[in-house]
Amino acid sequence: MTGGTGTVGRHVVRELAEAGHGVRVLTRRAPSQMLPGVEHHPVDLATGAGLDGALAGTDVVIDAANRAGTGRQAARVIVEGTKRLLAAEQRVGVAHHVAISIVGIERVPYGYYAAKVAQELAVREGAVPWTIVRATQFHELLEMAYSAPARAGLLLVPDIQLQPVDPRHVAQVLAAIAEDEPLNAWEQVAGPRVERFGDLARIWRTTTGRSALAVPLRLPRRLGRPLAAGALVPQEAVTGGPTFAAWLRDRAGRLITAPTAVTT
Numbered sequence: 001m002t003g004g005t006g007t008v009g010r011h012v013v014r015e016l017a018e019a020g021h022g023v024r025v026l027t028r029r030a031p032s033q034m035l036p037g038v039e040h041h042p043v044d045l046a047t048g049a050g051l052d053g054a055l056a057g058t059d060v061v062i063d064a065a066n067r068a069g070t071g072r073q074a075a076r077v078i079v080e081g082t083k084r085l086l087a088a089e090q091r092v093g094v095a096h097h098v099a100i101s102i103v104g105i106e107r108v109p110y111g112y113y114a115a116k117v118a119q120e121l122a123v124r125e126g127a128v129p130w131t132i133v134r135a136t137q138f139h140e141l142l143e144m145a146y147s148a149p150a151r152a153g154l155l156l157v158p159d160i161q162l163q164p165v166d167p168r169h170v171a172q173v174l175a176a177i178a179e180d181e182p183l184n185a186w187e188q189v190a191g192p193r194v195e196r197f198g199d200l201a202r203i204w205r206t207t208t209g210r211s212a213l214a215v216p217l218r219l220p221r222r223l224g225r226p227l228a229a230g231a232l233v234p235q236e237a238v239t240g241g242p243t244f245a246a247w248l249r250d251r252a253g254r255l256i257t258a259p260t261a262v263t264t
Contacts, residue, residue, distance in 0.1 A: 002026045002045065002085065003064030007140050008100060011171030012062060012178075013038060019175065026054050045081030051088035060096040060178045061089055061128075074115040082119050086126040096182045097128040098174060103136050103163075103188055107231035109222055129182035135170045136163045136190040136232060139247045146204045150212040155205065157198040158217040161230040164200070165191035169241030188237035191244070194230070200244050207248040 001016075003009040004025035016023045017035045025031060026043045034040060041054035045065055055061065063085060067077035082099070089097060101120055105113040123130050142164055149156050173189045198214065205212055219227065242250065 001062045001064065002043070003066055003100075005031045006064055006066060007138055008135070008167040008170050008174070009062075009064040011168050012064065012174050015171050015175035016178065019179075021179075024054060024058065026050075045077050045084060048084040048088065051085060052091060055088050055092045055094060058092070058094055060098065061085065061094050062098045062100070062174060062178055064100045064174075072111075074112050075118065078115045079118045079122060082122050083126075086122065086128055089128045090126070094128055096178070097123060097126070097130045098178050099123050099130065099132045100170075100174065101132050101134045102232075103134045103190065103234045103237070104226075104232040105134075107226050109226075129184060131177050131183040132186045133170070133174055133177060134186055134188045134234070135167075136165050136234065136237075138167045138170075139164050139191075139244050140167065142200055142244060143204065143248070143251075146201055146212075147208075147210075150205075150210050153212055155201045155212045155214045156217040157201050157214050158219050158224065159228040160197040161194060161228065161233050162197060162200065163190040163194045163233045163237075163239075164244050165189060166241035166247050172240075173238055188234040190234050190237040190239050191241055192239050193243050194233055195244070203245045204248065207245060207252065 001009060001013055001023060004013045005027055013023055013025060014035060017038050022037070024039045024041050026041050028042060028044050030040045030042070041050060043050035043054050063082065065077060065081060067074045086097060099119065101116050102113065105116045120132055123132060146155055169191070170189050173187065177187060201214055218224065
């Protein structure tokens with residue numbers, strides 16, 4: 001599992017470990033905590049260092065590695081790193097490559113999405129049997145999008161249709177696909193409801209109790225039109241998990257009930 005400490009990766013690792021599978025987490029740095037039976041192998045997708053040894057004896061690779069930034073910055077790991085990973089998988093005989101991607105990337109002119117399109121192409125043209133799981137935006141991403149400008153008392157609200165999803169639901173789908181035969185096709189995963197970015201912003205403000213002024217944000221036409229028209233919403237998908245509102249309430253409850261250290 002590359003990206004096994006990330007937003008969705010850590011949930012996939014837990015799903016597979018609890019199902020009794022041997023799991024290897026492939027990251028540059030070792031996680032601070034590891035589940036029982038989970039191994040860590042240091043690898044660097046930007047150079048390919050450590051890949052052959054980490055993949056030896058594995059049957060399935062789930063690739064959730066990520067690199068935020070511009071298209072060129074993202075491509076170094078997302079595209080070139082995927083090619084290095086696939087080449088190593090072919091050398092050691094991996095039977096199934098499962099890639100995590102994003103719904104609608106080919107419909108939105110955005111550099112990071114272009115890198116994801118190129119990554120998908122590398123997977124499809126590679127020699128390793130594959131399944132690509134396209135997910136909608138994670139609830140955590142929305143929470144970050146609202147909380148950052150709220151520090152300045154604002155909520156920036158472009159007109160975007162979304163069907164946000166709990167990454168735990170995506171992880172369950174990824175784990176099930178990893179246990180099955182390669183599809184050599186796409187599977188799409190989404191949350192239970194299509195909603196507007198502005199409506200979700202107001203839900204976030206009400207649920208968190210934060211005081212912030214919602215300000216409409218006009219996006220460039222070539223970007224704003226497809227986002228407003230639902231380019232990021234799948235026509236067909238495996239839907240599930242809580243709504244954004246329910247996820248926020250559950251998260252708030254977990255934060256309140258989490259044990260705290262007491263010092264004297």
